[in-house]
Amino acid sequence: MTRGAPIFKLRNAADAKIYFLSFGSAFIHDSSFLHASNLHDELVHVRFHSKRSHLSISYMRILSGIQASGLLHIGNYFGMMRPAIALQAEGEAFYFIADYHALTTVRDPKALRENTRRVALDFLACGLDPERAALFRQSDVPQVTELAWILSTVAPMGLLERSHSYKDKLARGLAATVGLFNYPVLMAADILMYDSDLVPVGKDQKQHIEITRDLAVKVNDTFGEIFKLPEARIQAATEVVPGIDGQKMSKSYGNNIDIFGDEKETRKRVMSIVTDSTPVDAPKDPAKSIIFKLYSLVASKDEIAKMRDQFLKGGAGYGDFKKQLFDKLWEYFAAMRKRREEILSDKSYIDNVLARGAERANGVADQVMQRVRNAVGLR
Numbered sequence: 439m440t441r442g443a444p445i446f447k448l449r450n451a452a453d454a455k456i457y458f459l460s461f462g463s464a465f466i467h468d469s470s471f472l473h474a475s476n477l478h479d480e481l482v483h484v485r486f487h488s489k490r491s492h493l494s495i496s497y498m499r500i501l502s503g504i505q506a507s508g509l510l511h512i513g514n515y516f517g518m519m520r521p522a523i524a525l526q527a528e529g530e531a532f533y534f535i536a537d538y539h540a541l542t543t544v545r546d547p548k549a550l551r552e553n554t555r556r557v558a559l560d561f562l563a564c565g566l567d568p569e570r571a572a573l574f575r576q577s578d579v580p581q582v583t584e585l586a587w588i589l590s591t592v593a594p595m596g597l598l599e600r601s602h603s604y605k606d607k608l609a610r611g612l613a614a615t616v617g618l619f620n621y622p623v624l625m626a627a628d629i630l631m632y633d634s635d636l637v638p639v640g641k642d643q644k645q646h647i648e649i650t651r652d653l654a655v656k657v658n659d660t661f662g663e664i665f666k667l668p669e670a671r672i673q674a675a676t677e678v679v680p681g682i683d684g685q686k687m688s689k690s691y692g693n694n695i696d697i698f699g700d701e702k703e704t705r706k707r708v709m710s711i712v713t714d715s716t717p718v719d720a721p722k723d724p725a726k727s728i729i730f731k732l733y734s735l736v737a738s739k740d741e742i743a744k745m746r747d748q749f750l751k752g753g754a755g756y757g758d759f760k761k762q763l764f765d766k767l768w769e770y771f772a773a774m775r776k777r778r779e780e781i782l783s784d785k786s787y788i789d790n791v792l793a794r795g796a797e798r799a800n801g802v803a804d805q806v807m808q809r810v811r812n813a814v815g816l817r
């Protein structure tokens with residue numbers, strides 16, 4: 439497949455779209471002749487550069503990462519994994535397991551290795567398609583640490599000192615290491631390394647993407663146009679999935695319901711969701727209920743409407759609602775549990791996927807790093 443920044447001698451973006459729809463291919467200007475390449479129109483992002491009055495066609499790059507710091511929970515799934523999986527059909531997706539980032543909190547090498555593989559397994563079981571999206575380990579592209587260093591030389595201390603995530607981590611008792619402080623800079627390197635357009639994440643990562651944009655602008659102002667400015671893609675309905683205590687669900691708050699937890703434990707977690715003391719007979723407010731919020735993620739429209747009525751009418755206790763939630767939740771992930779078992783039965787599947795993903799990611803990273811090293815004077 440031919441990639442890069444092909445030049446289109448068409449008048450505008452609408453022309454190009456018609457072209458794609460009619461031919462299912464793109465004609466790319468090559469110094470000597472025009473040739474066709476098998477670009478699927480769904481994989482192509484068309485931009486019209488009016489200033490230069492030509493079209494530049496490139497893939498929309500989608501990138502996201504998830505830390506290898508523990509088991510994945512339904513907040514990860516609805517906040518980041520499901521949107522990321524949906525986006526894999528709309529561009530060139532790069533998804534990775536952030537093991538360098540996880541080192542800021544995980545001190546057990548065996549656990550880090552196991553978590554990394556388990557995140558890969560769970561992501562694949564949930565529908566990540568390795569034919570479409572590259573799935574890889576962050577540390578298989580060690581150039582990101584070089585890029586993080588370069589970015590750190592322009593990163594203002596004040597910008598990082600304002601990081602909510604850093605302040606939260608200190609408030610939770612983590613030691614103030616340089617790695618923890620520099621966390622957003624490494625994340626910026628992850629994003630800028632792949633010329634990413636879109637970054638699907640939960641709301642807690644929004645500020646990190648703003649920091650990434652600030653750093654990209656700083657580099658561009660200092661050394662010339664090197665980086666694209668990425669955009670966060672945050673789904674309003676699932677931007678903060680509550681945990682069983684009502685706070686944001688998080689691996690580190692102990693309030694999680696895991697995607698692939700065992701049945702008994704998952705039921706126990708659902709049954710221990712915090713509720714108020716409204717009596718069984720009294721009407722209840724669905725908008726204030728964690729049970730109802732979680733049920734809305736996994737049930738159909740009709741089922742949600744029915745539960746809302748039951749809440750408003752009174753006569754049913756929270757225990758009943760919890761049972762309904764558990765049943766739906768268990769059913770929602772049933773096919774993924776099955777897929778997970780299938781993947782597990784193929785011993786080399788995950789290693790092969792990660793190796794192919796790393797190869798694709800390195801291909802892009804090598805090009806971008808060459809551009810960066812040239813621009814700053816390292817080559």
Ligand code: ADP
Pocket residue numbers: 503504505507513514515516517518519638639640641642643676677678679680681686687688689690
């Ligand atoms: P955790 O907070 O459990 O350690 P991560 O920081 O590894 O999770 O998050 C991985 C991705 O999942 C990020 O994009 C993050 O925004 C998203 N995410 C995590 N928890 C939630 C949640 N409760 N609601 C929505 N998105 C979430």
Ligand code: TRP
Pocket residue numbers: 501502503504505536539624625628629637639643646
């Ligand atoms: N900080 C992210 C999290 O905790 C993980 C991450 C690392 C990431 N690098 C990234 C997410 C780049 C998106 C893009 O969830």
